[in-house]
Amino acid sequence: MSYPDRNNPYNFDAFIDWRKGFDYYGDDEFLQRVLKRFAGKEFNSVDAEARKFSKKVSFKWRDLSDAISVPEKRPYMMHYDGHRHRIDRIVRPEETRILEREIFSEGIFSAATNPWLRLLKMYLIYQNGEACVSCPLVCTEGLIAILERFADRPETKMILKHCREGIDGDFGIGAQYLSEIQGGSDVPANLIEAVRDGDSWKLYGNKFFCSAAHADYAVVTAKPSGSEEVGLFIIPSWLPGDRESEKRNGYTIDRIKWKMGTSELPTAEITLDGAVAYQAGPLERGVANVVGIVLTYSRLTVGLSAAASMTRAAREAEKYSEFRSAFGLQIGRFPMLKAQVDDIQMRARRTTAGGFKLYGDFLSLEGGLKGGLQTDESKDLKRKRFDVRELIMLQKITAAWDCTDALRDAMSVFGGHGVMEDFSSLPRLFRDAAINELWEGPRNVLLTQMHRDFQRASAWYPPGEFISSVLRGAGDPITRDMGSEMEDLLSHKSLLTMDEKTILVCRRWDDFCHRLYHEYQNIALNEVDR
Numbered sequence: 001m002s003y004p005d006r007n008n009p010y011n012f013d014a015f016i017d018w019r020k021g022f023d024y025y026g027d028d029e030f031l032q033r034v035l036k037r038f039a040g041k042e043f044n045s046v047d048a049e050a051r052k053f054s055k056k057v058s059f060k061w062r063d064l065s066d067a068i069s070v071p072e073k074r075p076y077m078m079h080y081d082g083h084r085h086r087i088d089r090i091v092r093p094e095e096t097r098i099l100e101r102e103i104f105s106e107g108i109f110s111a112a113t114n115p116w117l118r119l120l121k122m123y124l125i126y127q128n129g130e131a132c133v134s135c136p137l138v139c140t141e142g143l144i145a146i147l148e149r150f151a152d153r154p155e156t157k158m159i160l161k162h163c164r165e166g167i168d169g170d171f172g173i174g175a176q177y178l179s180e181i182q183g184g185s186d187v188p189a190n191l192i193e194a195v196r197d198g199d200s201w202k203l204y205g206n207k208f209f210c211s212a213a214h215a216d217y218a219v220v221t222a223k224p225s226g227s228e229e230v231g232l233f234i235i236p237s238w239l240p241g242d243r244e245s246e247k248r249n250g251y252t253i254d255r256i257k258w259k260m261g262t263s264e265l266p267t268a269e270i271t272l273d274g275a276v277a278y279q280a281g282p283l284e285r286g287v288a289n290v291v292g293i294v295l296t297y298s299r300l301t302v303g304l305s306a307a308a309s310m311t312r313a314a315r316e317a318e319k320y321s322e323f324r325s326a327f328g329l330q331i332g333r334f335p336m337l338k339a340q341v342d343d344i345q346m347r348a349r350r351t352t353a354g355g356f357k358l359y360g361d362f363l364s365l366e367g368g369l370k371g372g373l374q375t376d377e378s379k380d381l382k383r384k385r386f387d388v389r390e391l392i393m394l395q396k397i398t399a400a401w402d403c404t405d406a407l408r409d410a411m412s413v414f415g416g417h418g419v420m421e422d423f424s425s426l427p428r429l430f431r432d433a434a435i436n437e438l439w440e441g442p443r444n445v446l447l448t449q450m451h452r453d454f455q456r457a458s459a460w461y462p463p464g465e466f467i468s469s470v471l472r473g474a475g476d477p478i479t480r481d482m483g484s485e486m487e488d489l490l491s492h493k494s495l496l497t498m499d500e501k502t503i504l505v506c507r508r509w510d511d512f513c514h515r516l517y518h519e520y521q522n523i524a525l526n527e528v529d530r
């Protein structure tokens with residue numbers, strides 16, 4: 001009960017002050033334990049660096065990320081300068097440029113950066129949402145991975161150096177343009193034409209989803225004239241000497257899309273009209289390399305960024321449940337709400353633990369990533385490579401899916417304030433999470449792909465043995481039951497036949513894959529809690 005008070009003293013200051021002062025790494029004891037468990041002997045050095053780094057990401061970069069998220073700061077196009085030169089300048093707020101410069105100057109992808117520190121830095125950065133840096137970061141990582149294998153001429157070696165180590169303190173930024181208007185998942189249906197021009201190529205046609213369109217370089221898929229094979233190419237956004245005059249390399253940016261999420265990031269539609277391109281790897285391996293190498297990094301990042309935004313959501317929802325009262329009771333003391341908060345926390349923790357465990361598996365992969373299902377390696381290595389490949393897809397679909405659920409639940413803890421974009425960052429993270437679910441392979445596509453992969457591999461890797469390998473530590477009933485369930489699902493020949501039975505198998509396969517990855521995450525979480 002309360003009496004009227006026209007000078008209502010209510011405020012949110014205690015909650016806001018706590019949130020303002022929270023250090024993403026220094027104050028997160030669980031994250032420190034995760035790092036300790038999975039980084040092993042690297043822990044001490046990474047921990048020391050992470051503490052310094054976290055001061056930037058938790059305060060200044062957090063505020064810059066919030067500042068650029070309002071509609072009036074969205075990037076926009078300036079197609080011509082005042083002298084009728086076509087420039088296609090993407091105008092972005094000064095805060096974005098500062099954020100980008102400071103983050104890229106960290107040299108996250110430098111050969112000298114410890115991989116665990118790289119992972120941790122990215123995880124902390126992702127707690128601030130897209131902010132026009134998360135996508136460009138991972139696109140740059142993918143571009144570097146491709147060039148580390150295939151840079152074979154001065155231009156591509158220079159691009160590699162610019163992106164990985166920086167040139168005079170300036171770090172190159174990468175993008176990846178695969179999707180066309182007729183299809184994003186179906187890369188083999190690409191229509192962009194590549195025409196040989198001496199020892200390089202020229203590209204012609206349209207790309208319909210080009211995120212990080214402000215980048216310096218892009219990995220582009222295209223078909224050489226008269227060929228059905230999709231090759232992989234690198235295009236610089238400006239040829240040497242043209243950057244200052246903003247003369248783009250044989251392409252125009254037609255428009256920037258107006259998106260629900262990742263709205264600080266320019267996603268453009270472009271027309272290539274003779275863009276100079278450098279071949280990256282064998283032409284007939286374009287799809288295998290872009291999927292097996294570039295998209296693998298992107299998919300790992302989707303998992304990691306889902307974990308990061310869930311972590312932030314869980315933290316803020318839990319604290320708010322301790323701060324806010326209703327009907328004379330702290331809301332966290334309503335069992336209904338307590339269950340919801342615990343659930344968000346559990347999802348955030350298992351996704352984080354799973355993401356770090358999988359990164360450890362990925363790092364220990366002898367010979368690094370390779371495109372396609374390899375057949376010329378020892379049985380053990382081939383199986384390990386297969387485990388990592390499938391776990392990355394499983395993580396991508398599961399973490400992205402769980403993330404939108406966890407974010408929505410966290411927003412509901414805040415009641416009506418949960419959807420207010422100037423009350424917290426959660427609505428923005430929720431909008432970004434919806435995008436994460438779609439790009440880098442939508443759920444249905446990856447589920448279909450995995451079903452096909454497991455069938456193709458079953459001659460040298462029976463499903464039961466795959467389950468025993470990836471769920472090592474889960475115990476007998478789980479591995480046995482999941483192994484036989486998987487065998488049964490894979491005995492269905494194809495997920496592409498249109499009949500009632502296949503539709504049922506698709507439903508079961510979807511549910512099975514989700515549960516399978518949760519089991520992997522649970523093992524990871526147990527390892528942290530031990």
Ligand SMILES: Cc1cc2nc3c(=O)[nH]c(=O)nc-3n(C[C@H](O)[C@H](O)[C@H](O)COP(=O)(O)OP(=O)(O)OC[C@H]3O[C@@H](n4cnc5c(N)ncnc54)[C@H](O)[C@@H]3O)c2cc1C
Binds near residue numbers: 178179212261444
């Ligand atoms: C904000 C944003 C930014 C993006 N940025 C980029 C970028 O920078 N570069 C880039 O290349 N792309 C980018 N994309 C495109 C993205 O990768 C594609 O949207 C995605 O690959 C899906 O392609 P699509 O939209 O053509 O959908 P479609 O391929 O038409 O798919 C439609 C539906 O059909 C399902 N489907 C398709 N094939 C199968 C199958 N074999 N089995 C079962 N189901 C199937 C899909 O799961 C989906 O549900 C971006 C997308 C978004 C939303």
